[in-house]
Amino acid sequence: MNMKVSGKVWFILSMIVVVMLNGCSKNENASSFTGQQTGKIPEASVVSTEPVTIRMFQSSTAITDEHFNSFFVEPVKKKYPNITLELVRGSNAKATEMVTAGEFPDFIFTGIGSIDFYKSLNLPIDLNPMIQKRNFNIGDFNPRIIDQFKVYSDHGELYAIPFLDNYSALWYNRDIFDRYGMAYPKDNMTWDDAIALAKQLSAKSSGEVTTLCPGAFNQFNTVLSLPVVDPKTNKAILETDKWKMLIDKFTAVHQIPGNACKGATPEAADFKAGKVAMAAINGGLMSELEELQKQGSMINWDMASYPTFAEAPGLRRRMDVTLLMLSSTSKHPEQVFQIMEAVSSREEQIKRTRLGRMTAFKDPALQKDFAADVKVAAGRNIQSIFKTQASAVPPFTKYNGPANSALDAAVNEVLKGTDMNSALRTANEKANQEIARMITSGQ
8 A cells, every 4th residue: 555655656756847847948948049940939038127327339420419318318218217328429449449448338329331340349249139039020121221231241140220211312502593593403313414404503603603512422432332342353343334434423523613512521511501502412411401490590402302323223322321239248238129129119210200310111101201390391392302212332342441442542533634544543453452461461
């Protein structure tokens, strides 16, 4: 009898142990990230609600204190009251210093062109595991933007979440066109159309007006997304027919009588001062015009769609996306991602859209209310910005830097009168010399 009871006890105990082991196994799997192994999205982990301060590093892309508070502090505090946000303004040099000192902030607010720089500091981490872990709907964003982010990955990593898209347009001064009895610029013009219009205005004004400013060449040339280095050979490729066409068009703009264009930043300043008839400038100008209106010195402006090339119909300048990256130095990655979730909500996308900031969401329904709450935009041809789409980021190699520098130098020489073929040949040679030096030194 005792043996039978003992046997039953041992059987029951053994079953309890099996159940406990199975339970432990399941809990371990649930608490670890196994999405790539099982193909299922794991459950979101419980994030600490203890008070925490998260720092955002801002560089290369501007944000005012007012917009930092409106676009970050307020929505984060509303959803996660335990999180306090601090803004750290910086530069590439400051980022390097802070990494060296072990003091770099938790996440980064910057532009798409800076991803490679931060990669060189080993700062951005792959967000794919966090996206899957927290069931974040990355599919809400424009897939072209996500694809462009992945240009900077080696094995499909996603180093950033889009914050804002940007746009470029042909901004113009109505008063200048009215003064000379000329029709305003129209949507869907090509650069040839814009140049022809500028020449007519120049003739009517006897060369006394800066008629058309194209921005810096490194902005103007991105429409065709041309490579500057062959990734297979690591050789500069600057002497192609398409590069020559772009330089020829850029030079033609600058040779219009009376044109005194000085590059992107001075051109925007001159446009706001009423000195430029037409200027191809990105969407940041809207904020500057808002400030101008507050100061009571508004110009009579409007806009048309960005001029296009026959070789790339419907395309404007390359993507100029503002993004957020999680820093590998952060001790609070889960809370940083909570911030990314909060500022990416549809509610926040609508708020920023109505304030004249282009959403990175793919939903076209958001376009109709673009800049609806911006007084300075009332009565303007705002919807023109949606008649073109951003061109792709030019192909990237780690040797693009010296090639781009040599190309810019060549364009400056051509503007001074140097033969274009000669200038490009010299640029190609200089770029290849620097690339060879980098390869030899292991850079």
